[in-house]
Amino acid sequence: MISLLPSPPLGRDYYTEFIEGSRWLKKEQADARTAWFEDLSWEHKETTLFRFEMLLKGLVCFGNPANHPGPHLGEDLIMSRNFNNELLLVRSIMRGIAKTGRVLIGDRDHSSVFKRYLESVVLQDHTRVQLAKKALAQDTPEQSLTLLVEALRHHLDVMEGLIPASEVSFRLFSSVIKLVQREINRSEYFDPLASFEFRVEFDRIKNVEVLEVIANIESDPSRRVGALAFLSLFRMMRYLDLIAKEQSEGSSMGPLFAFLALFRSDAGALAAFLRKDAAVWMSEGFGRLYESYQPEMVLGRFDNLVVEFDRLKSLRELLGSMGNQLELELRKMYEYHIPALETVESKDDLSSSIFKATSSLRSFIQNAIVLIAREFFPEIEGERLFVDFSSDRARSERLRRDIWMFQQILRAFVAKAKSSVGVTDQWSGMSSFQFVREFVKYFKSMGYQLLRYSDYERFDKFMVLVNRLRDGDVLEVQRLSTVVSECEDFQAFLGQMFEAVSRREELAGEPFDRKDAARTLKLFLGL
Numbered sequence: 001m002i003s004l005l006p007s008p009p010l011g012r013d014y015y016t017e018f019i020e021g022s023r024w025l026k027k028e029q030a031d032a033r034t035a036w037f038e039d040l041s042w043e044h045k046e047t048t049l050f051r052f053e054m055l056l057k058g059l060v061c062f063g064n065p066a067n068h069p070g071p072h073l074g075e076d077l078i079m080s081r082n083f084n085n086e087l088l089l090v091r092s093i094m095r096g097i098a099k100t101g102r103v104l105i106g107d108r109d110h111s112s113v114f115k116r117y118l119e120s121v122v123l124q125d126h127t128r129v130q131l132a133k134k135a136l137a138q139d140t141p142e143q144s145l146t147l148l149v150e151a152l153r154h155h156l157d158v159m160e161g162l163i164p165a166s167e168v169s170f171r172l173f174s175s176v177i178k179l180v181q182r183e184i185n186r187s188e189y190f191d192p193l194a195s196f197e198f199r200v201e202f203d204r205i206k207n208v209e210v211l212e213v214i215a216n217i218e219s220d221p222s223r224r225v226g227a228l229a230f231l232s233l234f235r236m237m238r239y240l241d242l243i244a245k246e247q248s249e250g251s252s253m254g255p256l257f258a259f260l261a262l263f264r265s266d267a268g269a270l271a272a273f274l275r276k277d278a279a280v281w282m283s284e285g286f287g288r289l290y291e292s293y294q295p296e297m298v299l300g301r302f303d304n305l306v307v308e309f310d311r312l313k314s315l316r317e318l319l320g321s322m323g324n325q326l327e328l329e330l331r332k333m334y335e336y337h338i339p340a341l342e343t344v345e346s347k348d349d350l351s352s353s354i355f356k357a358t359s360s361l362r363s364f365i366q367n368a369i370v371l372i373a374r375e376f377f378p379e380i381e382g383e384r385l386f387v388d389f390s391s392d393r394a395r396s397e398r399l400r401r402d403i404w405m406f407q408q409i410l411r412a413f414v415a416k417a418k419s420s421v422g423v424t425d426q427w428s429g430m431s432s433f434q435f436v437r438e439f440v441k442y443f444k445s446m447g448y449q450l451l452r453y454s455d456y457e458r459f460d461k462f463m464v465l466v467n468r469l470r471d472g473d474v475l476e477v478q479r480l481s482t483v484v485s486e487c488e489d490f491q492a493f494l495g496q497m498f499e500a501v502s503r504r505e506e507l508a509g510e511p512f513d514r515k516d517a518a519r520t521l522k523l524f525l526g527l
Contacts, residue, residue, distance in 0.1 A: 092254020221285025
């Protein structure tokens with residue numbers, strides 16, 4: 001039975017370090033910001049501050065066309081496009097920032113208004129300059145926030161004059177974003193633009209079971225990677241909440257597109273971390289553990305090192321698979337499901353597309369959190385972590401789609417392998433086995449996730465085959481027929497598994513969307 005309060009961590013507390021540490025705030029500044037935040041008196045101050053800072057970050061992310069919905073555009077198309085609609089959205093985003101900023105400033109805003117009045121009536125230039133310099137001070141969070149909101153108001157005033165322009169070049173659009181970004185970067189206390197930067201005010205994980213998992217991870221490198229992965233995935237859930245709330249309550253589309261751009265940017269960074277950097281972190285952590293042993297101790301600790309290596313390898317493969325899957329889901333969401341801005345026909349159609357896409361992403365992120373937790377505590381159930389976990393049929397839909405996709409990859413591998421039988425001169429070098437390496441890569445990217453989706457023992461046997469392929473154990477022609485036979489058997493098993501998943505209660509009356517699955521497979525293969 002898990003207690004209401006998480007256990008103290010077994011080793012270094014990376015979770016606390018991530019949410020209480022900062023790469024851009026000095027300790028005294030962090031303490032001052034915390035004191036300022038605690039002094040705010042209204043009930044929803046956490047939500048207000050989170051929305052304010054994510055609007056700032058979302059605005060900068062929106063300045064990159066790669067974060068816009070729709071297919072990626074080449075440089076020539078970007079340079080020749082009219083960005084008038086995008087500039088209108090930027091104005092809407094900045095209005096939202098100014099409005100939320102005024103709520104955070106509260107009554108203190110009156111003093112800045114009075115200072116502006118003084119500057120307008122004082123005739124002596126020298127006095128005006130001195131007042132302006134004094135207004136740039138950021139000794140406290142209140143001063144920093146007021147200065148930032150004031151600066152963005154000035155940019156908004158300039159934009160109001162730019163909007164009537166019929167043609168807005170990308171250069172002008174980009175310059176507006178860069179000027180705003182410069183103001184945010186100059187803020188001493190309110191600069192949320194860094195990736196994987198968490199804030200104690202709104203990033204604390206409130207799920208006690210997940211906190212218990214993090215605290216009880218024995219391996220130091222696993223605890224470090226796990227803490228960052230959990231924090232990032234829960235931050236992604238908060239982004240989806242922002243998008244959902246903006247759809248239901250927002251009167252303008254600017255903040256909505258800012259949050260969409262923010263999600264694409266940060267989720268893309270998370271996918272890259274899961275695919276690559278997590279492995280580096282774990283490798284370096286294992287290296288430090290090994291180097292901490294004196295030479296005479298290595299033999300006695302060898303079994304422990306093997307166990308640690310196997311656990312890190314398992315976690316690395318799971319996270320790498322998740323990173324590939326997350327990247328795939330992002331491409332589907334932004335390149336296919338959500339229409340490009342210039343093609344939006346109605347707000348209702350846009351809302352329907354976003355709801356469908358974000359529902360799928362929410363299910364994926366919930367499942368990712370559960371799978372990572374199970375890596376350390378296999379008995380954990382998704383229903384204990386998320387109230388809506390079992391009721392969401394998106395997990396079964398994704399499993400059915402992924403089974404079908406893996407069937408197609410396996411079928412192509414078998415066909416390629418059979419066509420190579422008898423061509424003995426092709427087996428003289430590793431370059432002839434490109435299709436073998438590609439197959440193993442696809443399985444590691446998708447098949448391993450399938451393994452974690454289910455408890456089918458049949459996957460274990462096939463994993464042995466994949467490891468043999470990876471280790472080059474089938475480079476001889478005489479062994480290829482055995483490999484092909486095992487692949488064909490597993491392909492038949494996948495067919496049975498596909499039918500079994502299709503009969504699940506949550507998929508009753510839901511026909512399989514073969515066209516969408518084929519389109520997803522093309523994205524996965526990079527076609």
